[in-house]
Amino acid sequence: MISKKSSRLTQVGIDRVVRLRWLKQTASLVLGGNDTVTIKSILQSDLRDTFRSDNTTVRGSINKSITILIKVWLRVPKELDPLRLSGLALLKRLPQEYHHAVHWGMIMASYPFWMNVALQVGRLLKLQGSLATVQLQRRIRELYGERETVARRARYVLRSFVDWGVLKQISKRGIYTYDASFTVDDPQLIAWLVQASLHARPSGSAPLKDVLDNPSLFPFKLATISAEGLLSASENLDVLRHGLDDDLVMLL
Numbered sequence: 001m002i003s004k005k006s007s008r009l010t011q012v013g014i015d016r017v018v019r020l021r022w023l024k025q026t027a028s029l030v031l032g033g034n035d036t037v038t039i040k041s042i043l044q045s046d047l048r049d050t051f052r053s054d055n056t057t058v059r060g061s062i063n064k065s066i067t068i069l070i071k072v073w074l075r076v077p078k079e080l081d082p083l084r085l086s087g088l089a090l091l092k093r094l095p096q097e098y099h100h101a102v103h104w105g106m107i108m109a110s111y112p113f114w115m116n117v118a119l120q121v122g123r124l125l126k127l128q129g130s131l132a133t134v135q136l137q138r139r140i141r142e143l144y145g146e147r148e149t150v151a152r153r154a155r156y157v158l159r160s161f162v163d164w165g166v167l168k169q170i171s172k173r174g175i176y177t178y179d180a181s182f183t184v185d186d187p188q189l190i191a192w193l194v195q196a197s198l199h200a201r202p203s204g205s206a207p208l209k210d211v212l213d214n215p216s217l218f219p220f221k222l223a224t225i226s227a228e229g230l231l232s233a234s235e236n237l238d239v240l241r242h243g244l245d246d247d248l249v250m251l252l
Contacts, residue, residue, distance in 0.1 A: 122215025
């Protein structure tokens with residue numbers, strides 16, 4: 001039997017554009033103490049105005065979008081619930097300029113496909129300063145298989161990045177480049193992003209340097225933090241030291 005964790009790590013689950021304002025609204029409704037039924041009802045009303053149609057196909061799109069939002073900030077797998085709760089606490093405590101990073105981390109943990117698309121985008125941007133949709137799709141197919149579904153859903157994530165203001169399209173031929181970057185200098189938020197990244201990895205561990213410099217976090221400039229600082233900022237992480245500059249960070 002495939003475990004829920006294994007399923008989460010391998011599924012290509014994002015089949016819609018995920019708009020940042022929808023995630024922000026969902027988290028705000030959760031923080032307001034609303035139950036699932038109420039949250040779904042409010043989202044259905046608000047997203048219907050966005051889609052501007054009452055036909056069956058669009059209603060189905062609304063419901064699929066809501067399912068993604070709910071799975072990020074409300075109904076998460078058991079192993080992600082501590083991350084979700086601490087993420088909500090960060091949203092409540094931190095100024096708005098940090099919220100991009102919290103939503104990015106939570107959708108990355110809930111849908112590792114998002115992280116893997118971001119990883120390839122970040123690598124291409126670092127290598128050549130821009131990327132073409134066909135380049136991204138080629139790399140994602142190598143990871144998930146030669147399926148049209150994979151290529152189409154990679155496009156949804158790419159369009160989501162544009163909506164979030166971290167990429168911009170500079171050519172009708174599907175060429176993208178950086179749009180904005182966000183500084184993350186709060187130690188607890190950095191430690192939380194490390195946790196989110198590890199939850200999207202099969203092993204739940206990785207070299208600390210690789211996590212902090214990972215291209216999947218390409219929209220964010222993380223402040224320098226030591227292994228000791230990371231442990232002080234989070235009780236959910238442990239560090240195994242192999243050498244002077246070879247720390248392995250792992251989930252507890």
